[in-house]
Amino acid sequence: MTVNPTAPARPVRTRGIEAARARQAIWLLLPTLIAIALVAGYPLYRTIYFSLFDANLTTPDQRTFVGLGNFWFTTDEGVSLGFLQDPKWWGAVKNTLLFTVVSVFLETVFGMIIALVVNSTFKGRGLLRTAMLVPWAIPTVVSAQMWSYMYNDSFGLIGRGLLGGQALLANTDSAIWALIAVDVWKTTSFMALLILAGLQSLPSDMYEAADMDGASKWTQFWRLTLPLLRPALLVALVFRSLDALRVFDIMSVMLGNVNAAATSMTGYARQALIDNSLLGFGSAVSVAIFLIIMVIVVIYVTAFRVKFD
């Protein structure tokens, strides 16, 4: 901060300043790193540790080492005990992936449309931008409960009114689409906001030049807006995908905990860990979720070269 960039500095001295700065940075970062290690690192370590044991939540002290038995183990009688052998787990994985892909796709498309509309100048734009965020501002648990009333087959606006007494939430196969609708309703505005921020940073003279050259609005969108928006869009996509993969609250509120375990990976983990107090088994599931999400992040970052700086 004290260095004057225009001043001619000798190379040796520059290195000294940079080294000093690096040292300074480490000292400044140290409290944060310690805090992260304590609140994120230690729980993660404990989860991985417990995933190798057969342990009960109520008596964690009486545990037996089972290695990877919580992941995959078949007894002598041919009974499979690992969660990777449980079809219910794979059902939860399938449903979570379906939920993530469909909802994030729809949110991106709708979010983009809304952002483009709100980006143009018109009267009452500020009000609209604020109003747009209402669904996002409502706590998920509240909006999920609100929607499950609307889906109710005997008095709900959708269940009774639109569908004439159908119970969408009764069957996990149809429920997943109902849940996607809720998530899209809720998060599209957030996506729109992120995309809008990206749009605002685009230079307007570029569009003026394109207009002069006679490029149609359609071409401008595909050739200028979309490529320039890519960094912002990808960051938004990563955030939303990770959120969607970790989805828990909508399922838990709208389906109840038993069916939530069949529709989301986190619901499955919660059921094992809390309802069934299987500390070891549940930890193993959590480790698997952690790995799945990490793999997806790595794919995103490498395949699309997302830059977070």
Place this chain on the structure above:
Amino acid sequence: MKKVIALVSLSAAIAVSSNASAVTVTLACGAVGQELQLCKEGAARWAKKTGNDVKIFESPNLTNDRLGLYQQQLAAKSSDIDVYQLDVVWPGLLSQHFVDLKGKVPAAEVNAHFKGIIDANTVNGKLVALPWFTDAGLLYYRTDLLQKYGFKSAPKTWTELALMAKKIQAGEQKTNKSFAGYVWQGKNYEGLTCDALEWVVSFGGGTIVDSTGKITINNAQAAKALDSAASWIKSISPAGVTTYDEEAARGIFQAGNAAFMRNWPYAWALGQNADSKVKGKIGVAPLPSGGSRNAATLGGWQLGVSQYSKNQAAAIDLVRYLAGPQEQKIRAIEGAYNPTIQSLYKDKDVLAKNPFFGSLYSVFTSAVARPSGPTKGKYNQVSQAFSSAVSDVLNGKMKGQAAVAKLNGDLARIKGRGW
């Protein structure tokens, strides 16, 4: 000035000493129907009598959610809650966290309760909790509608119920589109386990896991029971019945939109409330038979004192008071909560308010226990596997026979190296 300081410190000392003798006990109550209100009132009476304070902790409605919350509190050895309200299937699961009431409560007081319920609360010789109220599944019906459509008495078998419900539903739907023949608890949770166990037992299909721990669910009678329940959906029960819990079913029945309902005794008192559309038109009968017997699942709630409580003596006193005859009588009269004390079933005031307590006495004493005893700490998993299999049949994903065969495998996996 010195005088003032002395006066202030003296009054402060008095305030501190009077606070020290009175303690605050936290009581976790359920909130289904009138539960919370009655719980608060009972606790207030004890507080007034003893000079202590009671803080009420409001628990989630669904028993599964409640258990999850309690397990977290107990595993963390938290002293936030002193007295827990425990489901009859939990003592085996949570016994190590509760104070042994044997010896702390006089034997005569313990023996006044039904023996079966005391047994259910005794784990390895330890009395985990005192029974507060008992429960058994009952069939509620609309006396006015039965008469209107020419039926003389409540159905004796499930087939009869289906026929009656169908006729009444067809007639009523002409004027009321939302009318349903039969409502019950079809949501995939513990309540469905209770309902489905009643069907299976009534068809002679056993109790999922028998008392020796053997898995018995894979049999033709059980499959038949599940198939006949599935046949009710969209014919006499609304499609949404597979999302109903106790309160959802009660809401529909109490609004006058159902002919029959399966529910616990608490629904009686609420149905007789001034705001109930079916006040004075409700009949109560044992649940129909599937050819083998009439079966009702044993439910009920107990009060246990947490081992991590800092006010154990006061908490035990609160439990003894709430589970005592005086308090159980008030709850029976005001909320139709079934007493666990035998003598109250002969009490005139109780019978005047709940006439069916006397006539259905045998339903309450012969109720079928869920297999929480033999499956011990894994009961919850067993129940989830069972209710999920039943849910698959109800939603048409599977036929009864395939479902019980698959369930057999699931239960074997859960049993693993033993219950």
